[in-house]
Structures are given as C-alpha cells and as structure tokens.
Amino acid sequence: xxxxxxxxxxxxxxxxxxxxxxxxxxxxxxxxxxxxxxxxxxxxxxxxxxxxxxxxxxxxxxxxxxxxxxxxxxxxxxxxxxxxxxxxxxxxxxxxxxxxxxxxxxxxxxxxxxxxxxxxxxxxxxxxxxxxxxxxxxxxxxxxxxxxxxxxxxxxxxxxxxxxxxxxxxxxxxxxxxxxxxxxxxxxxxxxxxxxxxxxxxxxxxxxxxxxxxxxxxxxxxxxxxxxxxxxxxxxxxxxxxxxxxxxxxxxxxxxxxxxxxxxxxxxxxxxxxxxxxxxxxxxxxxxxxxxxxxxxxxxxxxxxxxxxxxxxxxxxxxxxxxxxxxxxxxxxxxxxxxxxxxxxxxxxxxxxxxxxxxxxxxxxxxxxxxxxxxxxxxx
Amino acid sequence: xxxxxxxxxxxxxxxxxxxxxxxxxxxxxxxxxxxxxxxxxxxxxxxxxxxxxxxxxxxxxxxxxxxxxxxxxxxxxxxxxxxxxxxxxxxxxxxxxxxxxxxxxxxxxxxxxxxxxxxxxxxxxxxxxxxxxxxxxxxxxxxxxxxxxxxxxxxxxxxxxxxxxxxxxxxxxxxxxxxxxxxxxxxxxxxxxxxxxxxxxxxxxxxxxxxxxxxxxxxxxxxxxxxxxxxxxxxxxxxxxxxxxxxxxxx
Numbered sequence: 001x002x003x004x005x006x007x008x009x010x011x012x013x014x015x016x017x018x019x020x021x022x023x024x025x026x027x028x029x030x031x032x033x034x035x036x037x038x039x040x041x042x043x044x045x046x047x048x049x050x051x052x053x054x055x056x057x058x059x060x061x062x063x064x065x066x067x068x069x070x071x072x073x074x075x076x077x078x079x080x081x082x083x084x085x086x087x088x089x090x091x092x093x094x095x096x097x098x099x100x101x102x103x104x105x106x107x108x109x110x111x112x113x114x115x116x117x118x119x120x121x122x123x124x125x126x127x128x129x130x131x132x133x134x135x136x137x138x139x140x141x142x143x144x145x146x147x148x149x150x151x152x153x154x155x156x157x158x159x160x161x162x163x164x165x166x167x168x169x170x171x172x173x174x175x176x177x178x179x180x181x182x183x184x185x186x187x188x189x190x191x192x193x194x195x196x197x198x199x200x201x202x203x204x205x206x207x208x209x210x211x212x213x214x215x216x217x218x219x220x221x222x223x224x225x226x227x228x229x230x231x232x233x234x235x236x237x238x239x240x241x242x243x244x245x246x247x248x249x250x251x252x253x254x255x256x257x258x259x260x261x262x263x264x265x266x267x268x269x270x271x272x273x274x275x276x277x278x279x280x281x282x283x284x285x286x287x288x289x290x291x292x293x294x295x296x297x298x299x300x301x302x303x304x305x306x307x308x309x310x311x312x313x314x315x316x317x318x319x320x321x322x323x324x325x326x327x328x329x330x331x332x333x334x335x336x337x338x339x340x341x342x343x344x345x346x347x348x349x350x351x352x353x354x355x356x357x358x359x360x361x362x363x364x365x366x367x368x369x370x371x372x373x374x375x376x377x378x379x380x
Numbered sequence: 381x382x383x384x385x386x387x388x389x390x391x392x393x394x395x396x397x398x399x400x401x402x403x404x405x406x407x408x409x410x411x412x413x414x415x416x417x418x419x420x421x422x423x424x425x426x427x428x429x430x431x432x433x434x435x436x437x438x439x440x441x442x443x444x445x446x447x448x449x450x451x452x453x454x455x456x457x458x459x460x461x462x463x464x465x466x467x468x469x470x471x472x473x474x475x476x477x478x479x480x481x482x483x484x485x486x487x488x489x490x491x492x493x494x495x496x497x498x499x500x501x502x503x504x505x506x507x508x509x510x511x512x513x514x515x516x517x518x519x520x521x522x523x524x525x526x527x528x529x530x531x532x533x534x535x536x537x538x539x540x541x542x543x544x545x546x547x548x549x550x551x552x553x554x555x556x557x558x559x560x561x562x563x564x565x566x567x568x569x570x571x572x573x574x575x576x577x578x579x580x581x582x583x584x585x586x587x588x589x590x591x592x593x594x595x596x597x598x599x600x601x602x603x604x605x606x607x608x609x610x611x612x613x614x615x616x617x618x619x620x621x622x623x624x625x626x627x628x629x630x631x
Contacts (some may be wrong), residue, residue: 277439278476282490282542283465285458292489296480358517 055350058087063094080341092344093351096335097380100351103171103326109163113174116151123147148185167245171326175245179317179327181254184310191260192299196290198261199268209261216258221316223250229323248320256313261362263305267298298375307367311360328352390415390546390577391436396445398431405431406442407602415545416575420588423598424624429581432598433548436579437468450545456556466494469539473551475531483510483534484519490542502541509537513567529560536567547571549580585628590614597621 027037039327042260064077083089091322102110126143130136155178158164170178197209216224228251229244271294279289332348335341389412389525395498396409398418406428421429434440435447438454438461447454448451478486481483487506491497497505509514513533515526523531532552539547549568565587572591582588588595589607595612597605597620605618613629 238456272474274472274474274476274478275478278470278472278478280439281437281465281468281470282473282538283462283494284490285462292493293478297478300480 034236044212055089060084060087060089060091063091069292079343084155085343088347088350089344090347092335092341092347095349096331096338096341099172099335100328100331100348100355103175103331104169105174106163106165106169107170109157109165112154112157112165114155119147119151133352147251148181167243170245172331173328175320175325176314176317176327176329179245179249179252179320179325180310180314182249183256183313183317186249187253187256187260188306190257192264192295194257194261195264195268198265213261215256217262222319222322223257225319225323227251243324244323248323248325252313252317252320256309259309259313260306263302263309264298266305267300267302268294269303271297300371303367303371303374307363314360314363315356328355386428388414389451390417391579392446392448392452393432393435394446396432396435396442396447398428398435398440398442398444405601406435407600409445409603411603413577413579416577418572418578418591418593419580419596420592420594421579421581421596422583422585422588422624423604427598428601429598430550433470433550433579433581436546437465437470439470447602452543462494466490467544468543468546468548469544470548470550471532471535471539471552473555475528475535475555477481477524477531477535477538479523482520482522483515483526486523486534487538487541490538496543506537506541509540510534513537514563527560528556529563532556532560532564533567536571538563540571544576546577546579549582551581551583553582553584558567583628585613597624599624 028034060078060083062078077095078089078091080089080092083091098107098110102113105113123143127140130139152161153162155170155174156165156167194209194213197205198213200206200209225248228247232247275293275297276289279293284292318327318329320327326334330351331343332352336343336345336348391411391413393409393411396406397404398406409432411432421432423429431440435442435454436449438447441456450467451462452460454460454464465512477483478489481489484503484506487509488499488502491502491505492499507516507519510519513536515530515533518526518530518534523534526534536552552568553564556564561584565584568578568580569589569591580587580592592609594606595609596603597612597618599620601610605612605621606615612621613625616625
C-alpha cells in the first residue's frame with residue numbers, strides 16, 4: 001500500500017499549430033482527401049474566373065454622369081445596345097432599381113415604404129437597447145404589437161390623410177417582405193396553438209389540430225395559393241371580392257402555421273415530463289404552465305428549425321407571382337420586357353438572388369445569435 | 381398506530397386502488413397522517429411508494445378510493461386540485477428545476493403566480509430560504525451550473541417557498557452522488573424539526589431512524605407493515621420486511 005501526493009495542475013502540451021498543419025489535417029490528410037481537394041480546386045478554377053469576369057471585370061458600370069463636391073464623374077449612361085451581351089449590364093439594375101424595390105408603388109409616396117424599412121432597422125436597435133432592462137418585456141411586447149399596425153397603415157394609407165395605395169400597386173421587394181413578415185408573424189402564434197392543441201388531452205381539440213396539420217402539410221403551397229386565389233372567390237358569388245393580396249396572405253399564413261406547429265411540437269416533445277410534473281406540483285394552471293415553463297424551453301430548442309422554416313417560407317413567397325402578385329422575382333420579367341432593356345433577365349435574376357441571400361443569410365446568423373443568448377448551460 | 385381522532389388527520393387515504401392499464405399499482409391503501417407527522421415510506425423498487433405519494437397531490441390519477449388532504453377531497457375538479465397543490469409541495473428524485481430560469485426565479489414562480497405575492501416579497505422570502513439551505517450566493521445562477529446536491533437543495537427551497545403544510549419527498553437522494561447525499565439529508569433533518577408534515581420515500585435508513593415517527597413498508601402495491609422506527613428496525617414482524625432489512629442492512 002502507498003499514499004500518493006496530490007499532483008500540480010499542468011498546461012496541456014503545446015501541439016503543432018500554424019497554417020501548414022491546418023492544411024495537412026483538413027485538406028491533405030489521406031489520398032481520398034487529396035483527390036477531393038484537387039478536384040474542388042479545379043472546379044473553383046473553372047467557375048470563379050468567368051463569374052468574376054461576367055459580374056465585375058467585363059461588366060458595364062456606366063451609371064451616367066454624377067458629381068461629388070463639384071467634381072464630375074462618369075459618362076453617359078450605358079444603354080442596352082452599347083452594353084454588350086458577354087457580360088453583366090448593371091445600369092439596367094440601376095435604372096430599374098425602384099421597380100425591384102417598390103414595384104408600382106406611386107413614386108411620390110415611396111417615402112412611406114422607406115420609413116417602414118427605417119423603422120425595421122430601428123426595431124433591431126430597440127431590441128438591443130432594452131434587452132435585460134427592467135420592464136423590457138412590456139416595451140418589446142408593445143413594440144411588436146404597434147410596429148406591424150403602424151407599418152401596415154404607412155404602406156396602405158387611407159388614414160390620417162395618407163393617400164390610399166391599393167394592394168395591386170404594391171410590388172417588388174416591398175411586397176416580398178410584406179408577405180414574408182405577415183406570413184411568419186401571424187402564423188407563429190397560430191402554429192403554437194396548433195402544436196399545443198395536437199398535444200392536448202382533450203380528444204376533440206387534438207383530433208382537429210392533427211387533421212388540420214396533416215392536411216395542410218400534404219398539400220403543396222402552390223395548390224393552396226391557387227385555391228385561395230381562384231376557387232375561394234367562387235364561393236362568394238354575391239359580389240364579395242376581397243383583396244387578392246389578402247387571399248394570398250391568408251393562404252400562406254394557414255400553410256405556414258401547420259409547419260410551425262410541427263416544429264414547435266418537436267420542441268415540446270423534447271421537454272422531460274418532470275418539467276410538467278414540477279409545474280403541476282407548484283400549482284400552476286394550464287396557461288401558466290405552458291407560458292412560463294414549457295413553451296420558453298420548447299421554443300428555445302426549436303429556434304434553428306423555426307428559422308429554417310421561416311427561410312423556406314421567405315423563398316416560397318416567390319410563388320405568388322403565379323397568382324399575379326408582382327413580388328421581386330416577378331419584377332425580373334416585368335423589367336426585362338421593357339423595350340429598352342430586352343433580354344436582361346440574367347442581371348435581374350442575379351440581383352434578386354443576391355438580395356434574397358442577404359436577407360436569408362442575416363436571418364440564419366440572427367438565429368445563431370439568439371441560440372447563444374438564450375443558452376443557460378454552463379456559462380460563467 | 382393509526383389514530384382514531386380524525387380532527388388532527390391532515391391526510392386521510394382510504395381504500396385507495398390504482399391501475400396502470402391492467403397492472404394494479406396500489407392495492408387497498410389505508411393511511412391516516414396527522415399534522416406535523418414525519419413518515420418514511422420504504423420498500424423495494426416497483427412497490428408503489430412513489431405512486432402512493434404522487435396520489436396525494438394528484439400527479440397520478442386513481443380509479444378507486446378516497447384521498448382527503450386538509451379537508452379537501454381529491455376529485456377531477458381542477459380548482460380543488462390546484463388548491464391542494466398550493467398546500468402540498470413536492471421534491472422530486474431528479475430535482476425538476478426549471479433550467480431556463482435562474483435559481484431565485486425558480487423559487488419565486490409559485491409565490492408570484494399561484495399565491496399572488498408581489499415580486500419583491502417573493503424574492504425576499506426566496507433569498508431567505510436559499511440562505512437556509514446554504515446556497516444564497518448561487519441565487520442568480522442557472523440550475524445547470526450547480527451540482528446535484530445544490531440543485532436538490534434549491535428544489536427543497538422551491539418547495540418551501542409557497543409555505544406548504546405538507547412536503548412530499550420522492551426519493552430525493554437516489555439521483556445524487558454519495559458525497560452529496562448528506563448535504564441534502566441535513567436540510568431535511570432541519571425541516572423535520574420544524575413541525576411540517578413530511579412524507580418521504582427514501583432508502584436512507586439512517587435518516588429514517590433519526591427523524592421518522594412512523595415507517596411504512598410497502599411491497600407489490602400494498603402496505604405490509606407500519607411501525608415506529610425502533611420496532612421497525614429491531615422487531616420486524618412480517619417475513620417480507622425481515623428479508624428486506626436483511627438485504628439493505630447487511631452491507
């Protein structure tokens with residue numbers, strides 16, 4: 001038998017670091033890996049240079065003459081004919097920029113759309129400022145109720161002396177954002193209720209929630225849009241002709257609610273029964289139990305999937321062009337049919353792709369940040 | 381041991397039967413518990429101990445029999461269940477703290493939402509209780525940052541926060557590392573001195589001997605023997621209990 005001294009703590013051995021080691025470990029660790037690395041490099045060699053040539057080096061950037069502090073820059077703006085076909089003609093996007101962003105929204109009123117954009121940006125600032133402050137929940141809740149209402153009346157007008165802008169004039173990125181945000185924000189609470197409904201002990205509620213979710217999920221969005229757009233009006237023969245955009249919004253909301261419901265249900269199932277029992281044992285009622293204990297945890301787990309589902313919806317909004325709504329994607333064909341800019345769809349599609357990517361990638365990054373912020377595991 | 385004087389009984393269980401599907405988990409349980417009494421329930425696993433105490437705050441539904449807690453008879457009525465639960469607190473084997481809330485918020489949840497206390501008075505009381513279980517300095521942390529023993533002490537403080545008349549302990553130390561068991565038992569011994577009614581399902585025989593006024597031995601869904609600690613350990617009557625004590629006490 002023996003007694004041993006307690007040992008001192010030591011630093012871990014310093015392993016090789018640096019770029020060469022990184023390359024060897026990640027790119028050239030085995031024969032297969034070397035092969036794949038070389039193949040990937042070759043692919044990049046084929047794709048990247050022509051892409052850069054098309055979008056930047058050979059592309060036309062003649063946006064016309066302009067002056068900064070009295071110094072004149074540029075030359076006469078390029079036209080479709082002197083732009084050439086072998087590379088991008090960005091003056092087309094430059095000239096049609098307003099169409100892509102606002103559609104047919106009256107040009108003298110676009111300041112209203114712009115202020116909504118500005119308010120959205122401010123929203124993020126507010127969320128950041130009041131976070132962890134006393135009474136932040138109240139401020140945020142009010143903001144999230146007031147903000148959509150104010151935004152809607154700013155864009156639609158018809159009150160406080162604001163000139164009314166009919167929905168058929170809405171278009172471009174504005175319309176895309178309206179559809180996506182209404183679709184996501186309105187369907188979210190409905191989705192939560194459906195998820196709770198499906199889990200409910202009350203058979204009738206659980207039955208109807210399940211039927212609804214499974215029915216909607218079995219039907220493509222485009223079918224639901226068609227139904228809402230063309231079949232629904234047949235039921236309202238008495239001259240009831242409600243707004244085309246509203247019909248699309250209802251269809252998308254009902255569709256998205258079913259998907260959110262399944263995502264939230266996944267989160268609910270991950271909550272151990274002990275949490276329900278502890279909440280019950282304390283004496284919380286059903287609403288308190290779900291609002292204070294179950295949903296905060298379930299939604300936290302669901303953030304990646306909720307955002308994933310929202311991203312899908314954002315992309316799916318482009319389907320509304322099929323029922324004649326002029327979203328950003330629809331603007332590509334619209335603008336490339338302009339007699340002065342015939343055949344410039346490619347530039348349009350690239351522009352729409354980049355815009356979409358900026359929004360969707362931001363959403364994805366933001367979700368990652370939320371996950372980190374709400375994490376209560378082993379920090380400090 | 382059962383008292384005939386019903387006035388002092390805070391829990392009265394009569395002819396309680398419970399089934400899980402075809403399986404009968406509780407068989408004809410009769411048990412009266414006086415106010416301030418400290419009961420330890422033991423027995424082999426699957427004997428229905430946990431099921432029995434979970435019937436007291438209606439976490440388990442039962443098919444036959446009566447459970448009366450502090451004069452309120454348990455039925456499906458949600459209002460009655462809630463009013464019983466506001467007087468009966470429970471400590472679970474796996475702590476069941478709310479991981480998304482800080483320690484102090486775990487404690488104040490019940491007082492604020494069920495007992496309509498103000499935030500500041502609930503918080504003040506919570507901090508006092510945390511002090512009592514010796515983890516005042518961890519108040520702003522989250523449950524997952526604490527050790528098992530600390531978490532269970534938080535759970536006990538949470539159970540106390542609503543000033544319950546009855547405390548139910550469902551194997552509070554069986555999920556703990558051996559080193560942490562005593563810190564939880566110490567808190568429970570302290571509690572036992574204060575006259576709160578306690579029902580503890582536990583295998584900690586040392587604890588039972590020290591604080592229990594009555595020990596109940598269960599097997600296969602029924603009460604086999606109930607006695608004061610002295611008789612229970614030294615003069616067990618039934619063969620089943622003799623065998624059980626033999627198995628747990630020889631090592």
